[in-house]
Amino acid sequence: MKTYNYSSLNSEDINKLVLRNTDSNNAIRETVETIIDAVKKDGDKALKAFALKFDQVDLPALFINKEEIAKLANSIEPEVKKAIDTAYQNIRKFHETQKSREEKTETTIGVTCWRETRAIEKVGLYIPGGSAVLPSTFLMLGIPARIAGCKEIIVCSPPQKNGSINGYIAYVAQRLDIEKVYLVGGAQAVAAMAYGTESITKVDKIFGPGNQFVTMAKTIVQSTSNTAIDMPAGPSEVLVLADETAIPAFVAADLLAQAEHGADSQSILVSTSQHIIDAALKELEKQIDVLPRKEIAAKAMANSYAVLVKDLKEGMLFSNIYAPEHLILASENWQSITADIVNAGSVFLGNLTPESAGDYASGTNHTLPTSAYAKSYSGVSLDSFVKKITFQHISQEGIQNLGPTVEILAEIEGLQAHKNAVTVRLSTKN
Ligand SMILES: NC(=O)c1ccc[n+]([C@@H]2O[C@H](COP(=O)([O-])OP(=O)(O)OC[C@H]3O[C@@H](n4cnc5c(N)ncnc54)[C@H](O)[C@@H]3O)[C@@H](O)[C@H]2O)c1
Ligand SMILES: N[C@H](CO)Cc1c[nH]c[nH+]1
Numbered sequence: 391m392k393t394y395n396y397s398s399l400n401s402e403d404i405n406k407l408v409l410r411n412t413d414s415n416n417a418i419r420e421t422v423e424t425i426i427d428a429v430k431k432d433g434d435k436a437l438k439a440f441a442l443k444f445d446q447v448d449l450p451a452l453f454i455n456k457e458e459i460a461k462l463a464n465s466i467e468p469e470v471k472k473a474i475d476t477a478y479q480n481i482r483k484f485h486e487t488q489k490s491r492e493e494k495t496e497t498t499i500g501v502t503c504w505r506e507t508r509a510i511e512k513v514g515l516y517i518p519g520g521s522a523v524l525p526s527t528f529l530m531l532g533i534p535a536r537i538a539g540c541k542e543i544i545v546c547s548p549p550q551k552n553g554s555i556n557g558y559i560a561y562v563a564q565r566l567d568i569e570k571v572y573l574v575g576g577a578q579a580v581a582a583m584a585y586g587t588e589s590i591t592k593v594d595k596i597f598g599p600g601n602q603f604v605t606m607a608k609t610i611v612q613s614t615s616n617t618a619i620d621m622p623a624g625p626s627e628v629l630v631l632a633d634e635t636a637i638p639a640f641v642a643a644d645l646l647a648q649a650e651h652g653a654d655s656q657s658i659l660v661s662t663s664q665h666i667i668d669a670a671l672k673e674l675e676k677q678i679d680v681l682p683r684k685e686i687a688a689k690a691m692a693n694s695y696a697v698l699v700k701d702l703k704e705g706m707l708f709s710n711i712y713a714p715e716h717l718i719l720a721s722e723n724w725q726s727i728t729a730d731i732v733n734a735g736s737v738f739l740g741n742l743t744p745e746s747a748g749d750y751a752s753g754t755n756h757t758l759p760t761s762a763y764a765k766s767y768s769g770v771s772l773d774s775f776v777k778k779i780t781f782q783h784i785s786q787e788g789i790q791n792l793g794p795t796v797e798i799l800a801e802i803e804g805l806q807a808h809k810n811a812v813t814v815r816l817s818t819k820n
């Protein structure tokens with residue numbers, strides 16, 4: 391892994407360094423556009439053809455129904471059920487705290503304004519299942535969707551080689567009371583949920599992470615259909631900011647945890663200490679050797695780097711430009727620097743807080759913005775599944791009070807009909 395010295399980098403170097411290798415990938419865009427067009431034209435037939443092409447599965451049916459879900463869910467080990475239940479409870483507890491109720495405000499005499507929350511009616515959840523099946527992502531998306539009260543929840547996940555879903559996905563589906571899981575992956579799943587097919591309902595908003603094909607498809611459909619997306623949540627990434635109080639074995643483990651997601655993942659180490667960088671890289675060589683997904687992790691690490699900085703403040707400057715999906719503060723001094731965090735999807739504080747805890751079971755959501763989108767997007771939360779509608783009521787006293795102001799403003803914009811809508815009320819006493 392290459393090490394850069396922050397003091398010898400100019401701003402152009404830094405801007406190049408923080409670019410993800412997934413950015414502006416025209417080949418992927420072309421592939422995805424072709425897939426979207428085929429789904430729009432041929433619906434379910436295209437979905438089956440893509441399952442054969444990309445997942446090597448000849449699907450007799452496009453979905454697994456409730457009875458099949460129950461059978462598969464029954465087959466899983468009791469200790470896994472217990473672990474899923476624990477994660478479910480913690481994620482539910484944290485997301486329940488996000489329910490908010492806003493006060494009504496009288497902005498001026500007789501004029502009352504407020505907002506009310508309504509669930510998005512139809513949502514589509516994408517559960518990745520290419521190189522690893524992620525039931526944890528199903529929990530992260532399904533729990534807030536249920537708390538919000540979404541009426542229809544469509545779930546798509548790539549078919550496994552046996553043309554089904556695994557028992558862990560089925561158990562989560564059962565816990566969330568999901569009727570069907572569609573055996574559709576990749577860009578074609580996103581297109582199906584954005585445009586609808588014979589068997590998949592068009593949804594109002596699509597949620598979920600995925601590989602470059604999934605993320606590109608989400609980016610395209612949000613501007614070509616009236617279906618919204620949560621955010622671009624692509625290949626996983628982590629930035630570990632470590633000082634001399636970091637523990638090299640922990641740092642190495644955290645870098646590898648995100649690297650094993652995919653060859654296009656990225657793990658960045660920023661440290662105030664050359665000794666910590668050297669020791670963490672040595673540890674990494676040891677730890678990577680025993681990983682079942684070591685080839686994938688090695689490719690991701692080849693696409694990663696370290697940066698030597700003079701202190702935590704300088705490290706945070708770099709981190710804010712990189713805007714990582716996950717930021718780990720591997721330091722006993724983490725309290726001294728949290729106020730400087732501006733851009734990050736989710737933050738893990740101190741040497742004993744592994745990022746994996748947030749991936750699975752601490753309670754926070756693991757569906758997070760990647761590729762520097764943490765500069766402008768938040769991760770998935772209860773808010774992602776609701777809309778906030780504004781309301782207002784104006785009384786007799788209120789229209790007399792506010793009306794003249796509206797009349798003047800409408801006048802200067804040359805919008806006479808707007809002005810009249812007030813004037814007719816001012817002249818009519820109820
Ligand atoms: N940002 C987040 O919050 C977050 C959370 C979890 C996972 N992730 C990321 O999600 C990703 C999951 O990726 P994955 O590949 O394992 O699963 P995936 O489900 O996203 O993608 C698998 C699908 O991709 C399609 N595909 C594969 N090769 C293709 C090709 N050549 N052309 C067109 N389509 C093709 C297939 O339809 C396949 O079913 C990883 O990169 C992981 O890092 C991100
Ligand atoms: N780290 C991923 C988000 O980038 C989420 C995940 C799911 N399973 C394990 N990890």
Ligand SMILES: [Zn+2]
Nearest residue numbers: 626647648749
């Ligand atoms: Zn992970």
